[in-house]
Amino acid sequence: MFRCIPELANNAAGAQERGNLSDAQAFYLALHPARLVITGEPGAGKTLLAIHLLLALLSDRTRHRSDPVPVRFSLASWSPGLSLKAWLAEQVADRFATEGISRRRAVALVERRRILPVLDGLDEMDADDTPLARSRAYQVLEELNSYQDTGGSAPAVLTCRTDLYERLARRQVRVRDAARVRIEAVSAIEAVTYLTDRTAAPQRWQPVLRRLAGSEPAHLAAVLNTPWRLNLAATVYEQRDAELAYQRDPADLLAFTSAEEAGEHLLGLYLPAASALHPTAPDRYSVEAVRRWLGVLAQGLPKARTDLYLHELWQLMPRRVRIAELLLVLLWAALLRGWGQLAKPEASEVWTIYTVVLIVPFGLRAWTRRVVPRAAQIGRLGTLVGLRLIGRRIVGAGASGFLIGFLAAAALTLVSGVIDLVTLSLDVGKQLFLLVSCTLVFTGLSLPAGIIFGILSALTGPITREPTSTTPSDSGRLVWAEKWRRLTYGRSIGTIVEPRADPHHAIRHDLVVGFGLIPLMLLPGGLVLTQVVQISLDSWTLTFGDVAVFLVLGLLVGLYFLTGAGRRYLVFLLCARGQLPWRLGRFLRWAYGAGLLRVSGSAYQFRHRELQEWLGAHDPRNPDSTATAPASPGATS
Structure with a gap:
């Protein structure tokens, strides 16, 4: 579910007050000009909504051949100093070079607005301490506002975390002539429904469900307010031992006094839980090795990067x-x-x-x-x-x-x-x-x-x-x-x-x-x-x-x-001995099967940016750096 957030001025016409995943295409097509900004909290599903809209536009049987083709671009790869049009043309030419799209043809497609850019990850472009005036996000918004066609502002879709976009908007920097929607947080009732349907033993979750259904769920609701965090909690507390007894009690979540502590606790336990729940090879790698190898990859990525291309991994140790x-x-x-x-x-x-x-x-x-x-x-x-x-x-x-x-x-x-x-x-x-x-x-x-x-x-x-x-x-x-x-x-x-x-x-x-x-x-x-x-x-x-x-x-x-x-x-694998496994590709496939990584085209990505940041912030060489433990952990069978 998402809700339209009108700005003080320069809003696109035709926006409905509310919408959901199923009617995202109708919501977008009603906009004039066709400019949409999708905001939400980390893990709320911004990229999912953008991809769903992209697929819906492509599969529309009423689509005319003159309609622009939606293409998703990761803003993390945007180069400062390039105009938006030049960057889009460069991306199109690079992606479709083997399909006959030359640089000249790509420039023509962008100039004629035959490409509908779906710009994903405005919040992933800069480090948190980057001043707004020098941020790449600010430059992209300025470029996007000058991206015009014969009818005015050209169609575009943008995704960004709510806090960054609102921070920019308070400085009167935002996408003009656009409709902004905010993906609403998962309500306590929706969280209760999800956990009840997801788990095999709902009675184990009763203390948590009662707290969520209460009048003041407080920080617990703040922890479980996104699809990512709900999946995180369900994965952690579904892990079983060799005798099929549950290793952890969901009631442990009630012992934390802040959402930050509870989130740290869940992230720290996610690797062992996801590894144990691997569908085909849960015991192939030790938890310590998995954590160390993923930590090396997370720490080697620049702060604004999320993609792990195998042929670019050598840049983790270029010299x-x-x-x-x-x-x-x-x-x-x-x-x-x-x-x-x-x-x-x-x-x-x-x-x-x-x-x-x-x-x-x-x-x-x-x-x-x-x-x-x-x-x-x-x-x-x-x-x-x-x-x-x-x-x-x-x-x-x-x-x-x-x-x-x-x-x-x-x-x-x-x-x-x-x-x-x-x-x-x-x-x-x-x-x-x-x-x-x-x-x-x-x-x-x-x-x-x-x-x-x-x-x-x-x-x-x-x-x-x-x-x-x-x-x-x-x-x-x-x-x-x-x-x-x-x-x-x-x-x-x-x-x-x-x-x-x-x-x-x-x-x-x-x-x-x-x-x-x-x-x-x-x-x-x-x-x-x-x-x-x-x-x-x-x-x-x-x-x-x-x-x-x-x-x-x-x-x-x-x-x-x-x-x-x-x-x-192959040279990189030799140089990375002791830090990464020799059969790195096999390990990455395993991590994808365990739900620790996801695939985005020809790149691996961490399952969520929050997981990448957590791994990057914890020294992979220190196995004792574990998650925050609750006051009195327990386990149920």
């Missing part, structure tokens, strides 16, 4: 991971140099030069901050857009291969000519023959290499931060009809979103591409490298051993240079 990658580069270079020396000892100087030349870009790559995972896009073979893309890549890469081969031949001819000129033995005919011969050799190798590279690069693509599983991935340029989308991309909204609601998607596919498809690109590259080295040694003959050596070297180059995200994740 250590980069140094480890540089050491890996040196090890790789030593192996490359040693392999070449053993295979062709007469080319010692040449190997030294090529090793040094390769170390520089590899070392720079090891120090880069942004590493984008890649995925195979084999489905493009059966789509019109995919075939057009493959054709363009073949032409472009083939032309590039020919040009590279010709330039390499010209450069080699020029160097040879300069040497002959210095030694006074210049022979124009010889240089012309060298140019033609090198061009034929180099282009004969680099042209097919470029074509293969073009095909394989078209069948792989970057994976960016995906929308959540409830965010529309309209691959038909976001607004085309479903039939054309199926013909063009071979997919629909329902078939493209579900496989991507997996946080392990990015790392898994990056490793598959790196160790599977991409090395194939380097096999032709190895042939080119073979011929370059042979010519450097004034040798035009190739043996089977030479080709084998350089094919292996091509594979080594590909496996390192083209597996950035997956390789960095």
Whole structure:
């Protein structure tokens, strides 16, 4: 249930006094302009209401193709200094890059207001002690008020905690021309109903239920006034021991004298209770290990961040991971140099030069901050857009291969000519023959290499931060009809979103591409490298051993240079030994099954921001830092 809270001025017309989840779409569509601000207490269900509205708008059968497509954006990723339009375009281009949405197309979609931004988490943008004038939340509200269309203020949806929004509103900073609703707290009667229906033994809760149903429930009602806190309490007091006896008595809640103490108590017991209630593997990890590992993740997140992307976890210890990658580069270079020396000892100087030349870009790559995972896009073979893309890549890469081969031949001819000129033995005919011969050799190798590279690069693509599983991935340029989308991309909204609601998607596919498809690109590259080295040694003959050596070297180059995200994740796991489990992905899946984490698109998040803050505030290395205990704990069977 939510209630409309009129502001002193600049309210959207058509707002009803009250509403609930089932009629959220009707409430929103009646607004003019279509601007809605959803506020509520932590755990009240602000994001849930926004997602429900988003899905209702998408599934509306009366929806016109000219209506804007609602897309959920996490404001925690907003970059200061960017205008709202520029940030939205950047987000759309990043999310839908693999579906054919270019940066230019994304800008056009935003400029034409074909995107309905559902901006989630205004309160998650800044630390609590950030002055309002320097806060990102203030900048977003200013940008949102200048976000206009031809009819005035452009449609938008925003979620924010009540206390922050009211604090801003008292300074006359709010979303203008909008309807603001506040999700009402769970009443004592609703809490009684929930706990009675949720638990298998309602009689255990009678002391709590009587207090809630009384005339003055006081702090107990304040503790159990949101869906999150109710679920927290029910989970904690439903834990049983090996003999199926309940381990805790709900009456313990009556011993606390403040809502803060009771909340701390529940959060401290949530991890062991949720772990014990895991549906398939309750005993896989000890409570101490779970608390320590989740604490490391919570403390490593910046205060305004909630998303745990596997390919970005290395930023928890960036310096250590980069140094480890540089050491890996040196090890790789030593192996490359040693392999070449053993295979062709007469080319010692040449190997030294090529090793040094390769170390520089590899070392720079090891120090880069942004590493984008890649995925195979084999489905493009059966789509019109995919075939057009493959054709363009073949032409472009083939032309590039020919040009590279010709330039390499010209450069080699020029160097040879300069040497002959210095030694006074210049022979124009010889240089012309060298140019033609090198061009034929180099282009004969680099042209097919470029074509293969073009095909394989078209069948792989970057994976960016995906929308959540409830965010529309309209691959038909976001607004085309479903039939054309199926013909063009071979997919629909329902078939493209579900496989991507997996946080392990990015790392898994990056490793598959790196160790599977991409090395194939380097096999032709190895042939080119073979011929370059042979010519450097004034040798035009190739043996089977030479080709084998350089094919292996091509594979080594590909496996390192083209597996950035997956390789960095593995290096991070090595660097995090002792702080996080080696099989981190398995643990995160387990924590999701236990209800400690949730999945938002391709990221994990803590089940609730309050849980993340609690874990971050407690030292994960101190197992004795436990929840506040009631005065006289008890247990019932």
